[in-house]
Amino acid sequence: MIKLITQSIRQTLLWTVVTGVLYPLVMTVFAQLVFPAQANGSLIQRDGKVVGSALMAQQFTGDKYFWPRPSACTYGTGPTGIAGSSGSNLGPTSAQLQKNVDAAALRTASKLPADAPVPADLVFASASGLDPHISPEGARFQISRVAAARGLSADVVGKLVDQFVEAPQWGFLGEPRVNVLQLNLALDAASPKKP
Amino acid sequence: MNTNEILQIVLFFGLGIALTPLLGRFMFKVFTGEKTFLHPVLLPIEKLVYKLTGINPGEEMSWVKYLWAGVIMTTVGFASLMVLLMTQKWLPYNPQGLDNLSWHLAFNTAWSFTCNADWQSYTGETTMSYFSQTLGLSVHQFLSGAGGIAVLVAIGRALKRASVKTIGNFWVDLTRGTLYLVIPLSVLWAIPLMWQGVPQTWQPYVTANLVEPYTAQVPKVDDKGNPVTTSVPKTDDKGQPVKGADGKPVMVDQPVMVDQKVETQLIPIGPVASFESCKQIFTNGGGWYGVNSAHPLENPTPLSDFWEMLAIIVVPMAQVYMFGLLIGNKKHAWCLFAVMLALYVGSFGVAWWAESQPNPVVHNISPLLEGKEQRFGVMNSVLWGVSCTAIDNGSVNSMHDSWMPLAGLMPMWNILIGEIMFGGVGCGVYCMLFHVLIAVFLAGLMIGRTPEYLGKKLGAWEATWAVIGVLGPNAACLIPAAFSCVLPAGLSSLTNAGPHGFSEILYAFGEAANNNGSAFAGLNANVPWYDVTLGLAIIIGRFAPIAAALAIAGRMAAKKTVEASPGTLPLYGWTFGLTLTGVIIIVAALTFFPALCLGPIVEHGLMLSGRVF
Numbered sequence: 001m002i003k004l005i006t007q008s009i010r011q012t013l014l015w016t017v018v019t020g021v022l023y024p025l026v027m028t029v030f031a032q033l034v035f036p037a038q039a040n041g042s043l044i045q046r047d048g049k050v051v052g053s054a055l056m057a058q059q060f061t062g063d064k065y066f067w068p069r070p071s072a073c074t075y076g077t078g079p080t081g082i083a084g085s086s087g088s089n090l091g092p093t094s095a096q097l098q099k100n101v102d103a104a105a106l107r108t109a110s111k112l113p114a115d116a117p118v119p120a121d122l123v124f125a126s127a128s129g130l131d132p133h134i135s136p137e138g139a140r141f142q143i144s145r146v147a148a149a150r151g152l153s154a155d156v157v158g159k160l161v162d163q164f165v166e167a168p169q170w171g172f173l174g175e176p177r178v179n180v181l182q183l184n185l186a187l188d189a190a191s192p193k194k195p
Numbered sequence: 196m197n198t199n200e201i202l203q204i205v206l207f208f209g210l211g212i213a214l215t216p217l218l219g220r221f222m223f224k225v226f227t228g229e230k231t232f233l234h235p236v237l238l239p240i241e242k243l244v245y246k247l248t249g250i251n252p253g254e255e256m257s258w259v260k261y262l263w264a265g266v267i268m269t270t271v272g273f274a275s276l277m278v279l280l281m282t283q284k285w286l287p288y289n290p291q292g293l294d295n296l297s298w299h300l301a302f303n304t305a306w307s308f309t310c311n312a313d314w315q316s317y318t319g320e321t322t323m324s325y326f327s328q329t330l331g332l333s334v335h336q337f338l339s340g341a342g343g344i345a346v347l348v349a350i351g352r353a354l355k356r357a358s359v360k361t362i363g364n365f366w367v368d369l370t371r372g373t374l375y376l377v378i379p380l381s382v383l384w385a386i387p388l389m390w391q392g393v394p395q396t397w398q399p400y401v402t403a404n405l406v407e408p409y410t411a412q413v414p415k416v417d418d419k420g421n422p423v424t425t426s427v428p429k430t431d432d433k434g435q436p437v438k439g440a441d442g443k444p445v446m447v448d449q450p451v452m453v454d455q456k457v458e459t460q461l462i463p464i465g466p467v468a469s470f471e472s473c474k475q476i477f478t479n480g481g482g483w484y485g486v487n488s489a490h491p492l493e494n495p496t497p498l499s500d501f502w503e504m505l506a507i508i509v510v511p512m513a514q515v516y517m518f519g520l521l522i523g524n525k526k527h528a529w530c531l532f533a534v535m536l537a538l539y540v541g542s543f544g545v546a547w548w549a550e551s552q553p554n555p556v557v558h559n560i561s562p563l564l565e566g567k568e569q570r571f572g573v574m575n576s577v578l579w580g581v582s583c584t585a586i587d588n589g590s591v592n593s594m595h596d597s598w599m600p601l602a603g604l605m606p607m608w609n610i611l612i613g614e615i616m617f618g619g620v621g622c623g624v625y626c627m628l629f630h631v632l633i634a635v636f637l638a639g640l641m642i643g644r645t646p647e648y649l650g651k652k653l654g655a656w657e658a659t660w661a662v663i664g665v666l667g668p669n670a671a672c673l674i675p676a677a678f679s680c681v682l683p684a685g686l687s688s689l690t691n692a693g694p695h696g697f698s699e700i701l702y703a704f705g706e707a708a709n710n711n712g713s714a715f716a717g718l719n720a721n722v723p724w725y726d727v728t729l730g731l732a733i734i735i736g737r738f739a740p741i742a743a744a745l746a747i748a749g750r751m752a753a754k755k756t757v758e759a760s761p762g763t764l765p766l767y768g769w770t771f772g773l774t775l776t777g778v779i780i781i782v783a784a785l786t787f788f789p790a791l792c793l794g795p796i797v798e799h800g801l802m803l804s805g806r807v808f
Binding site for chain 1 (some may be wrong): 199202244249250260263267268270271291320329331334338386393398400401405406407411455460462463468470484485491492495498500501554556558560565566567594600695715798802
C-alpha cells in the first residue's frame with residue numbers, strides 16, 4: 001500500500017512536468033513562431049491601438065454601426081473589467097425568453113415595415129455572448145438604418161456588406177456569416193472623416 | 196436539411212469509422228508492447244519513466260491491487276489539485292491576479308477533473324489562473340484519460356486469459372497510454388486549432404479599446420468603499436406603494452446608481468490550444484472558457500468545430516476495435532460497434548428533428564438560434580451536443596439549456612443510459628460490458644442454459660457486479676436529484692422555472708453520476724450544496740463501474756475456458772445485437788422514464804400550448 005502511494009506521487013509529479021510544463025511550452029514556442037497572429041488572440045489594430053479581436057463581438061448600439069447578436073454577458077465587458085462568457089440559458093418555455101425576443105422593436109429601430117421578416121440571429125442571444133458574426137440576412141436587414149445614419153447610399157453600404165460575407169468554410173462547413181467588428185471598422189474607414 | 200449539412204454528417208461519421216481500425220490496431224500494439232513507428236523515439240523514454248517512478252514493469256497485479264492503484268492515483272491527483280486550486284493566488288502565472296478557489300469549488304473541480312468528468316461550476320476565464328489550468332486541470336485531463344483506457348485494457352486482457360489470477364500492471368498501462376497515445380494525439384490535434392485561431396501564449400489578457408464605448412450603471416460607493424443607499428417607498432408588483440400597519444408608506448433602502456463609462460474590453464487569451472486538444476480527444480470536455488467550445492476563441496471557425504468534433508469520436512470508436520483485438524473476437528466488437536452507432540445516430544436524428552420544429556413561445560421564429568453560434572448553425576450544434584453526450588465528453592458548442600424540450604431530452608437520454616454509445620475513453624466499453632453480460636444472462640435463462648461469455652461460464656458473481664455497475668451511477672443520479680427538488684439550497688440555483696427547472700437538476704446529477712460534464716448551464720452550481728453533492732456523485736460514477744468491471748474481469752481471468760458447443764449463443768449477428776439493444780433501452784427506461792416525463796416530456800406538451808414560466 002505504501003509503495004502504491006509513493007508510486008502514485010512520483011507518477012503524478014513526473015506527468016505534471018511532462019504534460020503540464022514541457023508540452024504547453026513546446027506548443028507555445030511552435031505557435032508563436034508559426035501562427036503568431038492567431039496565437040495572440042487575432043487582435044485588430046487601428047491607428048496603432050488594439051480595438052478588439054476578430055473573434056470577439058463588441059457592443060454596438062449606435063445607428064451608425066451594424067449591431068451584433070444579443071449577448072447575455074454585455075459582450076464580456078462590464079464596469080469591473082471582464083465579464084465571463086455566457087449564454088442566456090433560458091429554456092424553450094421561458095417567459096423571459098419570450099420577452100427578450102422582440103422582433104417588433106428591431107423592425108422599428110431599423111425603420112422597416114411591420115411585415116419585414118426579422119432574421120433569427122438578431123433576436124436570439126448567442127451561446128457565448130461573444131459571437132463575432134451575424135448572418136448575411138442579419139447584415140442586410142440593417143443596411144438602410146446604417147446608410148441613413150451615415151448619409152451614405154444603401155448601395156455603397158450594401159456593396160461593403162457583400163465584401164464581408166463569408167461563405168461556408170471550404171464550401172460546405174458551417175454557415176455563411178458576416179464579421180460585425182470588421183465590417184464596422186471598414187465602414188468607418190469608408191465614411192468621410194468627421195469635421 | 197440541405198446538401199451541405201448531409202455532406203458534413205456523412206464526412207463526420209465516415210472519417211470516424213474509417214479511422215477506427217487504424218487507430219484501434221495502433222492502440223492494441225501499444226498496450227501489448229508490440230513495436231510501432233513511435234517506439235524508436237519513445238521506448239527509451241518509457242523505460243526512463245519506470246526508472247524514475249520506481250516501477251517494475253514485469254510485475255503483475257491482481258484485480259484488487261489494480262483497482263487500488265487506480266483509486267490511489269486518482270486520490271493523490273485530487274489532493275494535489277485541490278491544494279493547487281486553493282492557493283493559486285500565491286502561485287506563479289496568474290497574470291490577472293485571480294483569487295483562490297473556495298473549498299467547495301476546489302473540492303468539486305478537483306474530483307471532476309481527476310475522474311474525467313470535467314463538470315465545471317465556474318467560468319474559466321474569470322476563475323482559473325494559467326498555472327491552475329495548465330499544471331493542474333490539463334495534467335489530469337491527460338491522466339484521467341489514460342487511466343480510463345488502462346482499465347479497459349486490463350479488462351480485455353483478463354477476458355482473454357484463463358486460469359490466471361492477475362490482470363496486468365496499472366502503471367505500465369497508464370504510462371504507455373499517456374506516452375504513445377495521449378501526448379502524440381494532443382500535439383497532432385492542437386496544431387490545426389492554432390492555425391484556425393485558438394490562442395497559445397503566456398501573455399496576460401489584452402485590453403482592447405472599444406470602438407463604441409458605452410455607459411453602465413454601477414452602485415455608488417463612499418470613500419471607505421461602502422455602498423451608498425437612499426431610502427425610497429416600497430412598491431408592490433403593480434408599482435403601487437406599500438403601506439404599513441400605521442398607514443404610512445413602508446420605506447426600503449436602495450443603492451444609489453452612478454454612470455460609469457466602459458471603454459475597454461479584455462480579450463482573455465492564454466495557452467488554450469494545447470489545453471483544448473487533450474480536452475477533446477480524451478473525453479474530458481472541461482473548457483478553458485466558461486462557455487466551452489461555444490467561445491469563439493476556443494472554437495473559432497466551422498473547420499475548428501469539425502476538427503474538435505472529430506476529436507470527440509476517434510478514440511472512443513477505436514477503443515471498441517482495440518477491445519475486439521484484445522479479446523480475440525473482432526466479430527463481437529463490430530457487433531457492439533454497430534449497436535452503439537445505431538443508438539447514437541438515432542438520438543441525433545430525433546434531436547435534429549426536434550430542434551428544427553417551430554416554437555410557438557418565441558413566435559415561431561426560426562432557426563432557433565438562442566444559445567447557438569452563427570458560424571455553427573443548428574445542425575452542427577445538435578450534432579456536437581449529441582456526440583458529446585453519447586460519448587462521455589461533455590464539451591458543448593451551444594447551450595443545451597435553450598434547446599427544444601425533446602431535443603434537450605436526447606443528450607439527457609444519452610447520458611442516463613450510461614454513455615455507452617462509444618462512451619468515455621475506457622468506460623464506454625466497460626459500461627457496455629455490463630449490459631452485454633445482462634443480455635447474455637437473460638438469453639441464457641430464456642433457453643435454459645448456463646450463460647457463457649467468451650468461453651467462460653457466468654455465475655452469480657458476474658451478474659451481481661454487472662448490476663452494481665449499472666445501478667451505482669443511476670442511484671447517484673436520482674437520489675441527490677430528488678433531494679435537490681425539495682431542499683431550498685437545491686431550488687435557489689435554478690435559472691428556469693417549471694418543468695425546465697427540474698430538467699436542469701436532473702441533467703446536472705445525470706452528467707455527474709456518469710462523468711459527462713456538460714450542463715443545462717442555467718443551474719448555478721457553485722454553491723456548497725451542488726459542489727459537494729455533484730462531487731460525490733462524480734466519485735461514485737467513476738469508481739462503481741471501474742470496481743465492478745475489474746471484479747468481473749478478475750474473476751473471469753481465473754476461470755477455465757470451456758469449448759464452444761452447438762448450444763453456445765453467438766456474440767454477434769442480429770439476434771445478439773437486438774437483444775443487447777433491448778436490454779439497454781429497457782433498463783434505462785425502467786429507471787428514468789418517470790423522471791424524464793416530469794421534465795422534458797411534459798415541457799414539450801406545455802410548450803405546444805404556449806405555456807410559459
